[in-house]
Amino acid sequence: MASIKDYILDVPDFPKKGVVFKDITPLLINHDVFQETIILLSKDFQNKGITKVVGIDSRGFLLAAPCALLLGAGLVPVRKKGKLPREVFRQAYQCEYHNNEIDVHKDAFTPSDKVLIVDDVLATGGTARAAYELVKCAGAEVIGFSFLLELGFLNGRAQLPNGPLISAVVNYQ
Ligand code: AMP
Numbered sequence: 001m002a003s004i005k006d007y008i009l010d011v012p013d014f015p016k017k018g019v020v021f022k023d024i025t026p027l028l029i030n031h032d033v034f035q036e037t038i039i040l041l042s043k044d045f046q047n048k049g050i051t052k053v054v055g056i057d058s059r060g061f062l063l064a065a066p067c068a069l070l071l072g073a074g075l076v077p078v079r080k081k082g083k084l085p086r087e088v089f090r091q092a093y094q095c096e097y098h099n100n101e102i103d104v105h106k107d108a109f110t111p112s113d114k115v116l117i118v119d120d121v122l123a124t125g126g127t128a129r130a131a132y133e134l135v136k137c138a139g140a141e142v143i144g145f146s147f148l149l150e151l152g153f154l155n156g157r158a159q160l161p162n163g164p165l166i167s168a169v170v171n172y173q
Contacts, residue, residue: 004040005169007033008149019097022149024120028062038066040168041118041146045071048143048164051113052076056131057083057102060119063148067118076108076115078131089137093130096123096154102130109140122147122167125156132160 007027014021027033041063050073055064057079068075081090081101088103109115115135122128128145135142144164150156152172157165 002033003169004033004037004148005171008169016097022121022151024059024062024148027148034066037148037168038063038070041148041166042067042070042116044164044166045116045144045146048116049114050116050143052109052115052140054078054104054115054117054131054135056117056119056127059121063120063146064118067116067146071116073116076104078102078104078134089134091130091134091137094124094126096151102127102134104131104134104138106138109135109138111139113140114143115140116144116146117142118146120148122150122156123154125154125159128156129159 009023011021053068055061150167
């Protein structure tokens with residue numbers, strides 16, 4: 001039987017030489033696998049009182065939105081610098097293949113919010129760490145993280161606080 005892993009394609013040397021890009025579009029176009037993935041990313045958080053799901057720009061949005069609906073929570077986009085139209089908190093980060101800054105609207109959270117952070121890939125952990133710092137800066141509590149794919153050999157987990165972390169697929173090579 002095919003597994004979630006079979007729907008993630010390796011694209012060598014994209015977006016730059018030496019990076020193996022993980023293309024999740026084959027998974028997204030398959031309803032059953034997409035649904036199975038969303039259930040997997042959400043289920044451990046179902047009884048944790050999650051009120052907001054953060055999706056990280058840009059493929060994180062595709063996974064965070066259905067997770068938010070399933071969890072009965074709101075969706076907060078964390079976007080690349082300059083894309084959000086109102087006042088933001090901003091955090092610099094370094095990911096596997098570039099440096100950038102990410103923003104979140106200053107009024108995206110209330111102090112009682114319990115937050116799940118969702119992205120497609122956990123590589124070095126720089127991006128997810130920056131999202132974590134933003135949520136804290138905005139005054140809410142991060143309950144956990146969900147990733148479609150974890151590149152275990154880059155040890156991104158080490159950048160993140162202890163606590164629930166779900167990866168639908170862990171790849172150590
Ligand atoms: P990092 O900050 O190194 O953990 O990188 C994670 C972020 O960069 C996520 O938002 C991913 O979408 C993207 N990313 C990093 N490495 C890859 C990869 N090999 N394939 C696809 N996306 C990646």
